[in-house]
Each structure stands twice: as structure tokens, then as C-alpha cells.
Amino acid sequence: MKASACHILVKTKEEADRIKSQLDKGANFQTLAKKHSLCPSAKKGGDLGEFRRGDMVPAFENVVFKKEILTVHGPVKTQFGFHLIKTLYRA
DSSP states (O other): OEEEEEEEEESOHHHHHHHHHHHHTTOOHHHHHHHHOOSGGGGGTTEEEEEETTSSOHHHHHHHHHSOTTSEEEEEEETTEEEEEEEEEEO
16 A cells, blocks of 8 residues: 655654644644754655655554545654654545
8 A cells, every 4th residue: 555645743742733723724734844853854845756665664654544534643653753744545
């Protein structure tokens, strides 16, 4: 199984919660990713491209491969920080 997702990675749950509330009010995901995300994918609006099951850490994959598509989920804690994750598609 493969999927495509974008995410915003930040250091703290508080920061993730703040960004999530902006997204819930209609803020643009790509704009906030470029502004706040610590991941190199920030340059592409948080877009991670296509990847397969097993390519990402388990907590991240649980969201991408099991939760609703085109909905922002999180904050999800991994060893990298806190992610807000939006799955674009699964195939």
C-alpha cells in the first residue's frame, strides 16, 4: 500500500495545537507548513510525496494509512516532534 501526505512538524504540542486551531478556522495548510514546519518538506508546503507502508515511523503511518483522508490529524508525537498530518491519497 502507498500513500501521499503532507505534514507540519514542530517541537511542542502547544505549537502544534495553535497551528491546528488556525487550520480548523480555514487557514491554508501549505502556507502554515512553509512558515512553521521544521521538516525540509516545509519548502514544498509540507508535501512528503508518495511513500509506502514501512517508510515512515509507526505513529505517523497509523494516521496516514488508517485515518480519514484530506482531514488534518494531530498533533501526533514521534521522536522528531509533533506532526499535523493531512493524507492526500492512499492506493
